[in-house]
Amino acid sequence: MRFFIKSYGCQMNLYDSQRMCDALTSAGHRISPSARGADVVILNTCSIREKADEKIFSDLGRLKSIGEESSENFMIIIVGCMAQLRSRDIIRRAPYVDAILGPQDIHLIAEIVDDAAKNRRLDAIVSTSQDAENKFAQLSDKFVDRNVSEFLTIQEGCDKFCTYCIVPHTRGREFSRSVSEIVDEANKLISAGVKEITLLGQNVNSYAGKGLDGKKCDLAGLLFELAKIDGLKRLRYTTSHPKNVNESIAEAHGDIEILMPFLHLPVQSGSDDILRRMNRKYTCDEYLRRIDMLRRRRPDIAFSSDFIVGFPGETDDDFRRTLDLIKKVEYAQAYSFKYSPRPNTVAARMDDQVPENIKSERLQILQNLLNEQQLKFNQNSVGRRLNVLFTKSGKHKKQLVGRSEYSQAVSAYVDGVSVGDIVKVKITEAVSHSLLGTVEP
Numbered sequence: 001m002r003f004f005i006k007s008y009g010c011q012m013n014l015y016d017s018q019r020m021c022d023a024l025t026s027a028g029h030r031i032s033p034s035a036r037g038a039d040v041v042i043l044n045t046c047s048i049r050e051k052a053d054e055k056i057f058s059d060l061g062r063l064k065s066i067g068e069e070s071s072e073n074f075m076i077i078i079v080g081c082m083a084q085l086r087s088r089d090i091i092r093r094a095p096y097v098d099a100i101l102g103p104q105d106i107h108l109i110a111e112i113v114d115d116a117a118k119n120r121r122l123d124a125i126v127s128t129s130q131d132a133e134n135k136f137a138q139l140s141d142k143f144v145d146r147n148v149s150e151f152l153t154i155q156e157g158c159d160k161f162c163t164y165c166i167v168p169h170t171r172g173r174e175f176s177r178s179v180s181e182i183v184d185e186a187n188k189l190i191s192a193g194v195k196e197i198t199l200l201g202q203n204v205n206s207y208a209g210k211g212l213d214g215k216k217c218d219l220a221g222l223l224f225e226l227a228k229i230d231g232l233k234r235l236r237y238t239t240s241h242p243k244n245v246n247e248s249i250a251e252a253h254g255d256i257e258i259l260m261p262f263l264h265l266p267v268q269s270g271s272d273d274i275l276r277r278m279n280r281k282y283t284c285d286e287y288l289r290r291i292d293m294l295r296r297r298r299p300d301i302a303f304s305s306d307f308i309v310g311f312p313g314e315t316d317d318d319f320r321r322t323l324d325l326i327k328k329v330e331y332a333q334a335y336s337f338k339y340s341p342r343p344n345t346v347a348a349r350m351d352d353q354v355p356e357n358i359k360s361e362r363l364q365i366l367q368n369l370l371n372e373q374q375l376k377f378n379q380n381s382v383g384r385r386l387n388v389l390f391t392k393s394g395k396h397k398k399q400l401v402g403r404s405e406y407s408q409a410v411s412a413y414v415d416g417v418s419v420g421d422i423v424k425v426k427i428t429e430a431v432s433h434s435l436l437g438t439v440e441p
């Protein structure tokens with residue numbers, strides 16, 4: 001059968017989609033370039049903000065009509081975080097869905113497709129176990145196509161319970177894969193032509209897996225182990241929680257040459273009062289001290305962050321503190337969102353919800369400042385020679401696109417350079433979200 005997978009949400013979903021693609025391809029199914037023309041459509045869903053949920057219901061409506069015009073066996077499978085959380089709503093609003101799998105049940109995909117094709121049922125098959133250990137034990141060990149830069153999930157779930165966040169309810173409790181399993185997977189990726197690996201976890205720096213000596217190993221230990229792999233050119237990890245940044249991670253940034261000098265370290269807010277109500281478990285001062293600790297070991301390290309504006313009770317003064325913190329750190333990139341109340345989270349029940357128009361106003365001001373900082377960071381690269389890993393072809397002939405060590409998108413016209421090469425590029429121009437450069441002979 002031909003299958004099409006659409007991913008929403010974060011990089012962990014992209015990784016899961018890749019693994020489902022491996023499982024289905026190994027079972028003899030083929031990829032379809034679009035939903036139209038596919039026999040099986042899989043939506044790998046996200047539930048982080050309300051808008052994400054609504055987008056999936058509207059896509060489902062569209063899929064229903066594609067299904068009506070397609071083969072009799074057209075199948076729709078909903079997987080991922082929103083599937084975990086809202087299986088009942090999905091069945092009520094889209095009774096034509098064939099199966100629903102939570103993010104820790106994706107290893108069942110090939111079995112479910114075969115079963116649903118053989119036995120057409122009236123009711124959807126539902127599996128929402130939240131058992132990450134079993135997921136990794138059961139996933140297919142065959143890898144199909146890989147790109148130059150790939151993700152590798154090392155840790156699942158979250159025990160932090162920030163008061164605004166749905167993730168602990170969707171991905172379940174924290175689970176870390178063992179070092180040997182991760183090293184094996186990294187080696188397989190390298191054999192498939194991968195040059196850069198980004199380790200993934202919702203709380204990647206609270207990683208605590210079984211080490212090669214049978215004892216607990218932390219993220220720094222894992223990074224040192226992975227750095228020994230021949231052929232691995234670049235290593236990154238995301239998403240880190242500020243509370244779990246420690247000296248040993250900072251040391252890894254100082255000592256491991258292939259560990260890239262770029263860190264996504266979401267602060268969310270610059271007000272201690274809001275951070276406390278978010279249950280983030282750090283103050284602004286602690287956050288800034290951790291940034292300093294990393295800069296001491298790796299002076300050129302660049303930072304990105306996530307921000308939420310309009311968290312319940314956020315005053316003009318709280319918001320101003322967020323702008324002050326941004327000015328102190330000087331971010332290379334950032335993502336920012338309006339607070340969105342999520343079902344069964346503590347913050348959704350808090351008084352003083354902030355009106356939508358104030359959230360929009362603050363988001364605009366915040367994004368203007370962050371865009372300014374990103375442009376400034378990029379402009380500082382002009383005239384410098386940066387190492388770029390080329391990951392794909394550009395829009396024009398002889399143009400390649402890649403990333404600098406600081407995770408900036410760089411495009412350059414090249415001769416005799418291929419995707420997968422790391423080359424020194426002279427940066428000639430900075431636009432707000434990317435750089436242009438030339439490769440000097």
Ligand code: SAH
Pocket residue numbers: 048049164165166167202203239240241266268306307308337338339340341342
């Ligand atoms: N584990 C990561 C974040 C995962 S979710 C961390 O702790 O930083 C990605 C981002 O979505 C968060 O950093 C946060 O900025 C945003 N986010 C999460 N829940 C949200 C909500 N209810 N409303 C708006 N943004 C939210």
Ligand code: SF4
Pocket residue numbers: 158159160161162165166167168202203241
């Ligand atoms: Fe959500 Fe907080 Fe966990 Fe990140 S650390 S996934 S924001 S609960």
Ligand code: F3S
Pocket residue numbers: 008009010011012013045046047048080081082166167170171
């Ligand atoms: Fe969304 Fe789940 Fe990721 S809620 S952001 S897909 S962990």
